[in-house]
Ligand code: SF4
């Protein structure tokens with residue numbers, strides 16, 4: 001390695017997570033809220049296929065650049081399975097060729113699930129792939145924005161994909177977006193994913209979609225499909241209630257895990273809630289590296305790995321500044337917020353509001369984040385206490401109902417606008433006195 005690259009290595013973060021898009025934005029579906037389909041315009045005339053040469057250069061450089069014993073190759077799109085199995089067979093061969101002694105390599109692939117068959121699932125099993133599958137809830141909700149190019153439902157195909165993953169014992173998690181169509185049905189979504197899909201690991205990703213012609217992070221208008229901050233907060237609160245009563249230690253919801261880590265004084269471990277970002281770049285099919293999946297725009301192109309080694313791109317001033325801007329642009333309102341330790345102002349792509357005192361850069365989801373974090377503060381403290389005492393945080397499922405029962409008289413006496421007796425700092429009507437806004441698909445009003 002030349003001295004230039006050697007010094008770049010010290011500038012680059014010791015570990016980072018590249019998500020490669022070997023087929024670029026090409027996908028067999030045409031989901032309404034997809035932020036990536038429009039990226040086709042960045043490469044007019046391209047076939048959107050990563051060549052074996054680029055794959056080999058990437059594999060070698062990615063492994064060389066990391067100073068940790070375990071690395072993850074992330075594959076995404078578009079739909080990465082449209083590259084065909086031979087591409088991934090080669091990827092595994094190259095990983096073996098360049099793997100450092102003792103290094104563990106994990107492959108994580110995000111798919112819409114519709115292309116999966118026995119051959120794919122056998123391959124995933126043989127090579128321990130971790131599969132992320134996109135499902136937005138039961139049929140009615142999944143079909144709202146996810147469909148093929150002609151607008152047809154793909155729900156049955158996705159569920160067939162899930163069954164195949166289970167048949168071959170492939171480890172999978174569910175990525176569920178939260179948007180205008182499913183936000184009012186948190187329990188339908190959660191129970192479906194838990195009971196019918198059998199998901200143990202679930203991510204709830206808010207759809208906050210800019211309404212503009214460019215497809216870039218420009219302007220402050222969002223589409224009607226976007227979830228509101230308030231909806232997102234209540235969506236998480238209703239699911240949290242269900243989870244904290246029954247599923248702790250059994251179902252892992254990413255934002256609950258992240259919160260527990262933060263309450264325990266650890267790093268959140270998810271870029272959205274980290275203080276800085278810049279360690280999760282995107283590799284496009286032609287070797288172009290962009291700062292982040294949500295900033296695949298000419299302005300955020302860091303360089304091409306066929307011209308500049310990946311380690312230099314990761315250590316470059318441009319990428320460093322991208323990462324630091326997240327912290328440095330934080331408005332005072334966030335800097336002084338009691339939930340900064342877990343939230344850190346959220347993802348910069350969603351910072352399109354002004355704070356109450358007029359400063360720009362407040363997260364569009366702030367209202368939801370604040371309410372949700374206030375609501376879970378008490379259970380989080382209880383779980384952390386259990387952890388620190390060497391006991392299992394699953395004890396929360398017994399402790400919380402006992403504590404709530406002790407407060408029941410105060411709950412009964414509280415006025416709607418009083419502070420909630422649980423100590424969350426929220427008004428009673430937004431906390432333990434809230435009537436769940438949740439609708440049920442059957443039309444039933446929710447329990448409680
Ligand atoms: S911009 Fe948002 S999605 Fe991208 S790395 Fe930063 S926090 Fe993560």
Ligand code: SF4
Pocket residue numbers: 333334335337338339340343344345346362363365366367369370
């Ligand atoms: S909850 Fe709102 S004010 Fe607090 S850090 Fe997050 S975005 Fe900022």
